[in-house]
Amino acid sequence: MNKIDVILGKIDDLERDLRGELRNVQNKFFYTVQERKVRFSADVKAAHREFAARWVDYVYDSGIWVILTLPFIWMPIVPALILDVTVWLYQLMCFPVYGIPRVKRRDYVVLDRHTLKYLNLIEKANCFYCSYFNGLIGFVREVGARTEQYWCPIRHARPVKSVHSRYRHFFQYGDAEGYRKGLAEVRETFHDTE
Template sequence: MSRIDEILGRMDALEKELRVELRDMKSEFLYTVQKKKVRFSAEVRAAHRELAAKWSDYVYDSGVWVMLTLPFIFMPLIPALMIDVSVWLYQLMCFPVYGIPRVKRRDYVVIDRHSLKYLNLIEKVNCYYCGYFNGLIGFVREVAARTEQYWCPIRHARPVKSVHSRYRHFFPYGDAKGYREGLNEVRTRFDDV
């Protein structure tokens, strides 16, 4: 195992540890998740409602310049929806042919912050938007990562700022022999998903 493989393994372990830690925060903020729905006690919901900002105050406090940026924020929504449908269809049609396990979109696109009573309507819309976009980017990245593992599982020569979940399975740059001898095995190595 190379030093790079060791570091990528530690990164994966830390990401798993982070997911567990985030999941365990439920007890600190007194909520449960039942059938994918978040539940707060009545007293916590009441306390949250008292902390909600009026939407009119929220708009006023944001200022004119922030309000003028709204069309630019929502402009990418149409292309995002097109990407969402295209990537969903792509993996639906191609992944079974390649033998790649499908990516569960619901594991990435999580829309749940709207049930927080301390958010006003505008903040809830913002949370829908951000949850959708960030989840969509994560979903698309995982579909692309699995595709890259099948078609071109070779690490880059230059360092990349952020590596995706499948990168640890890739061959080192320049390892022609390893690539030729191990390509078929790497193309089917999805037992960890």
């Protein structure tokens, strides 16, 4: 195993640790997650309502420039919905043919902030949009990563800003022999996706 593989392994371990720590925050803020639904006690919900800003004040405090940019913020929702449907259809139709396990969209598109009582209606809508959009990008990236692992699992020669979850299975740039000998095996190395 070379140093790049060791570093990628450490990144995987750190991401796993981060997910665990994020789960531990539940105790600090008195909520539980049951069957993918967030639950607060009645007392905590009541306390949260005290922190909610009235939407009228929220809009007024935002200022005219923020309000004028809203159409530009919300414009990408239409292409995002189209992307969502096409990527979902792509993996539905193609992944079984290639033997690639499907990506669970619900693992990436997490819509739970609307249950927070300290957010007003506008903040909830904004949080819904951001959760959907960023979750969708994560979902699409994972579908793309699994596709790349099947079709072209070769690392780049130049450093990339951020590597996806499947990159550690890729061959070194320029490793022609390793690529030819190991391609069939790498195309089937999805045991760690579940």
